[in-house]
Amino acid sequence: MIGEGQILGFRKVFFRLKKRENLFYGVAHIRHRMRRLSVIIPTMNEEQSIGLVIDDIRKHLPPGIESEILIVDTDSKDRTREIAASKGAVVIDEPRRGYGRAYKTGFENASGDIICTLDADMTYPADRIPDLIALLDKEQLEFLTTNRFAQMEPGAMSASHRIGNKLLSIVARILFRVKVKDSQSGMWVFRKDILPRLDLTSDKMALSEEIKIEAFRKARAREVPIRYSPRVGEVKLNTWDDGLQNLKFLFKKRFGRAK
Ligand SMILES: Nc1nc2c(ncn2[C@@H]2O[C@H](COP(=O)(O)OP(=O)(O)O)[C@@H](O)[C@H]2O)c(=O)[nH]1
Ligand SMILES: [Mg+2]
Numbered sequence: 001m002i003g004e005g006q007i008l009g010f011r012k013v014f015f016r017l018k019k020r021e022n023l024f025y026g027v028a029h030i031r032h033r034m035r036r037l038s039v040i041i042p043t044m045n046e047e048q049s050i051g052l053v054i055d056d057i058r059k060h061l062p063p064g065i066e067s068e069i070l071i072v073d074t075d076s077k078d079r080t081r082e083i084a085a086s087k088g089a090v091v092i093d094e095p096r097r098g099y100g101r102a103y104k105t106g107f108e109n110a111s112g113d114i115i116c117t118l119d120a121d122m123t124y125p126a127d128r129i130p131d132l133i134a135l136l137d138k139e140q141l142e143f144l145t146t147n148r149f150a151q152m153e154p155g156a157m158s159a160s161h162r163i164g165n166k167l168l169s170i171v172a173r174i175l176f177r178v179k180v181k182d183s184q185s186g187m188w189v190f191r192k193d194i195l196p197r198l199d200l201t202s203d204k205m206a207l208s209e210e211i212k213i214e215a216f217r218k219a220r221a222r223e224v225p226i227r228y229s230p231r232v233g234e235v236k237l238n239t240w241d242d243g244l245q246n247l248k249f250l251f252k253k254r255f256g257r258a259k
Helices: 004-033 050-060 080-086 099-109 126-138 159-176 192-197 207-218 239-255
Strands: 036-043 066-073 090-093 114-117 143-152 188-191 221-228
Touching: 036 050, 036 080, 036 099, 036 126, 050 066, 050 080, 050 126, 066 080, 066 099, 080 090, 090 099, 099 114, 099 207, 114 126, 126 143, 126 188, 126 221, 143 159, 143 207, 159 207, 159 239, 188 192, 188 207, 192 207, 207 221, 207 239
Parallel strands: 036 066, 036 114, 066 090, 143 221
Antiparallel strands: 114 188, 143 188
């Protein structure tokens, strides 16, 4: 005869074993999925900030994950490359101009199975890298982008830039039905193995909206709120030219051939 106490005892042991098993598979799962992280940073004359950005990333790299920091540099005339190399980053030369081109070259050279991107200007929160990676794993997502409007620090974005970004995001939402509030954010965390699925045609700033459109349509993707801080060093973007180009790009991608 098995008494009630014994049944409770069996159940306790069973659930304890189950918990241990879940823990084991959880860890194995993380190990299996996250062997290596590649942080990719495009640079063009960012000597004032690149060292600070690399230090900031290193300070917050998730424990237990191997990582590399790749700098994709286009003709910096200052000490950007020297500083990056002295801090142990891999410096890749990409003389062809364009933010999108730089990222595509970075993706080709990345050895990690997880890729994280951000600017070389101290605007993005490197301290969020570990929890964004954890979220990717926990929710079984493939692509995370970030919403800077959630916690915009004073002076981080000019009014014109903010209005332009909002407008581009609304157009992207209408034309492509993607759930993004910040189509121009440059901080993404994603699994490298989704790249062959994504049709990335832009070599310019429009790559930022294009990668989100592609990822939201073809992979499990989500947008996450982040903090956005004022820039160190000079902005490389031309608000009106790039804004207009990005708008045209959305229409071309939707209705014609995007270039
Ligand atoms: N390699 C490379 N990097 C670029 C180019 N244009 C911009 N960047 C970098 O891309 C990032 C985004 O540029 P940024 O001026 O911060 O634009 P914003 O954040 O949209 O205002 C910065 O790290 C720049 O140094 C380019 O043509 N080539
Ligand atoms: Mg920037």
